[in-house]
Amino acid sequence: MNTHIDTAAHGHGAHDGHDDHHDDGPASHSTFKGYLTGFVLAVILTAIPFWLVMGKVIPSANTTSLVILGFAAVQIVVHMIYFLHMDAKSESGWNMLALIFTIVLVVITLAGSLWVMYHMNTNMMPMSVHDMKNMP
Numbered sequence: 001m002n003t004h005i006d007t008a009a010h011g012h013g014a015h016d017g018h019d020d021h022h023d024d025g026p027a028s029h030s031t032f033k034g035y036l037t038g039f040v041l042a043v044i045l046t047a048i049p050f051w052l053v054m055g056k057v058i059p060s061a062n063t064t065s066l067v068i069l070g071f072a073a074v075q076i077v078v079h080m081i082y083f084l085h086m087d088a089k090s091e092s093g094w095n096m097l098a099l100i101f102t103i104v105l106v107v108i109t110l111a112g113s114l115w116v117m118y119h120m121n122t123n124m125m126p127m128s129v130h131d132m133k134n135m136p
Contacts, residue, residue: 030085038082045075069110076106 030038049068051057058064080086080102086095 030082034082038078041078041082042075045071045078073106073110076102 049071052064052067058067080099086099088096
């Protein structure tokens with residue numbers, strides 16, 4: 001029986017051009033402490049905006065919205081670092097490229113959404129009760 005063929009078929013044999021273990025350093029494999037830190041940060045970054053809205057801490061709705069968007073952006077980064085293990089060193093920098101791409105998409109999505117909502121609010125004509133009675 002040829003053990004080299006058997007172990008290579010199961011991924012335990014000689015190097016066949018593919019390394020089964022991606023050892024990118026200590027940051028690529030998180031520990032319980034890392035997951036717990038990410039979870040606590042995620043809870044805090046969720047609870048603070050909830051408190052800001054429910055407690056009406058900031059009187060201006062626009063300022064509150066911008067603060068919540070800031071917390072959302074920080075929470076995205078926390079999830080990417082602590083749960084997706086993305087940093088500049090892992091996967092030869094491809095994770096950093098994915099992080100930059102994600103940030104660009106989030107900025108485009110948030111800016112586009114705010115732009116559309118602002119223009120819809122500006123361009124909607126308010127109708128009085130008198131005008132609505134005259135509608136066909």
